[in-house]
Amino acid sequence: MSGVRVLVVDDEPQILRVLRPALTACGYEVLEAGTGRDALRLIAASAPDVVVLDLGLPDMDGKDVLREARSFSKVPIIILSARDREAEKIAALDLGADDYVEKPFGIGELMARLRAGLRHAGQSAEEVTRIDREGLCIDLVKHSVMKNGVMLKLTPKQYDLLTMLARHAGRLLTHRQILTAVWGPAHQNDMQYLRVFVGQLRAKIEDDPSSPRLILTEPGAGYRFADADQSSGAEL
Structure with a gap:
């Protein structure tokens, strides 16, 4: 996964402390954002390959970040959130999220979802027969x-x-x-x-x-x- 950039959008330091070494160990380059506005700026300016997005951000709801991001980017976006209500999941997916993982989560599951998101993005760029x-x-x-x-x-x-x-x-x-x-x-x-x-x-x-x-x-x-x-x- 050398050269693949993952943007982690979360304002919880403990989540970043877990994800940063796990992603780095898998060969990913890690970008971080603690607010929705910083996330949108990095998506636009740094073109990450995949985004891990929390819904509970200090400046704006994660679904609003998702909505704005989808207006200019097709980057795979994996929601990682403690919100486990069915309505929240469906709303995020309908807004364009590629997947939804609940907190607490397993690192293995999240990595599998990231790989799936990256594969789907690659397949979208070429015709699958x-x-x-x-x-x-x-x-x-x-x-x-x-x-x-x-x-x-x-x-x-x-x-x-x-x-x-x-x-x-x-x-x-x-x-x-x-x-x-x-x-x-x-x-x-x-x-x-x-x-x-x-x-x-x-x-x-x-x-x-x-x-x-x-x-x-x-x-x-x-x-x-x-x-x-x-x-x-x-x-x-």
């Missing part, structure tokens, strides 16, 4: 899906749902984001509708649909397609 995971092969050119060498029959909506999740592997997508993208704005609140489709899709692509390893549930928030750093998840 094929996705392979756990014996599943999605050919985005041929619009085909195979599991352990066997061609799967998916409906058009099942295929659209699968490819949306897979293109954002490792990233948490909210129910609303998925429903709006796959079915349109009129269906953005049809949570049960989405659960049914996810269940149908899991039945076709998972080795054990009762213990999914590909489409992972983030309770109360949405779904995440497993990347190389993830191997198991909650049920519907």
